[in-house]
Amino acid sequence: MAPMTPVPATASHVEMTQLVMPSHANSHGTAFGGTVMAWTDLAAGMAAMRHARLPVVTASIDQLVFRSPVRIGQIALLRAQVNAVFxxxxxxxxxxxxxxxxxxxxxxxxxxxxxxxxxxxxxxxRPVAPLLVESELERQRQREASTRRAARLELREALRRK
Ligand SMILES: CC(C)(COP(=O)(O)OP(=O)(O)OC[C@H]1O[C@@H](n2cnc3c(N)ncnc32)[C@H](O)[C@@H]1OP(=O)(O)O)[C@@H](O)C(=O)NCCC(=O)NCCS
Structure with a gap:
């Protein structure tokens, strides 16, 4: 297969906004964690497709920690970008x-x-194009992603051995 042209990290950038409606909420008037997770998966999936220009599937989601709730009437703003390509x-x-x-x-x-x-x-x-990182922030995100990947693959191996 011919080598693929690297794609800039910024080309995958996604911004998604969602007004939180009562149908998204639990009985406390805040968005269900699962709904926020679905929006997160959607925004990330679009970023991955923008990079790969191929269909993608979610292989794993790392730990998700909710730091503050999103209330009915507030806007959830999601920003997604490819950090690293393997x-x-x-x-x-x-x-x-x-x-x-x-x-x-x-x-x-x-x-x-x-x-x-x-x-x-x-x-x-199927292999995807390499990532072109153009700023120090993007290089840092790429380095940190490689560290996280090692931990993820270790966990995957441990689960396989069970
Ligand atoms: C994700 C999936 C395609 C991987 O298939 P597989 O046969 O295990 O493929 P491989 O072992 O060749 O791994 C393919 C890549 O996935 C990565 N991968 C597989 N499992 C992973 C995990 N749990 N976490 C992170 N990366 C993972 C591998 O590291 C490899 O990456 P690389 O090619 O960049 O090195 C397959 O497990 C699958 O289809 N899972 C279900 C996906 C799904 O239904 N998602 C929810 C709905 S979209």
């Missing part, structure tokens, strides 16, 4: 912020790291 898999980082629509004040809701695998027409993992 062979067929990519780590995507997602930042979820809460925005108060009347003041614009923003707070961190949660941060997440997801791994997606690109699939070819045969439904098997």
């Amino acid at each position: 062979a067929t898999s990519m780590e995507v980082g997602v930042l979820v912020l809460t925005e108060e629509p009347l003041t614009g004040e923003q707070r961190l809701c949660c941060e997440a790291y997801l791994t997606f695998v690109a699939l070819g027409p045969d439904q098997h993992p």
Whole structure:
């Protein structure tokens, strides 16, 4: 297969906004954690597809810690970008912020790291283009993603041995 042209990390950037409606909420008037997780998966999946330009599946989602709730009437703002590309898999980082629509004040809701695998027409993992990192922040994200990948693959091996 011919070498693929590297794709800039910024090309995968996704911003997704969602007004929190009563249908998204639990009995405390805040968004269900599972709903925020679904939005996170969606934003990250779009970033992975923007990089790979192939169908992708979620291979794993790292620990998700909710730092503050998103209330009905607030805006959930999700920012996703590919942090690192390995062979067929990519780590995507997602930042979820809460925005108060009347003041614009923003707070961190949660941060997440997801791994997606690109699939070819045969439904098997298929290599994707390398990532072109252009800033110190992107280089740092790439280094940190490699450390997290090692931990993830160790966990995967441990689960396989069970
Ligand atoms: C993800 C999946 C395609 C991996 O298939 P597989 O046969 O295990 O493939 P491989 O062992 O060749 O791994 C393929 C890549 O996935 C990565 N991977 C597999 N499991 C992983 C995990 N738990 N965490 C992180 N990366 C993982 C591998 O490291 C490899 O990456 P690389 O090519 O960049 O080195 C397969 O397990 C699958 O289809 N899972 C279900 C996905 C799904 O239904 N998601 C939810 C709905 S979208």
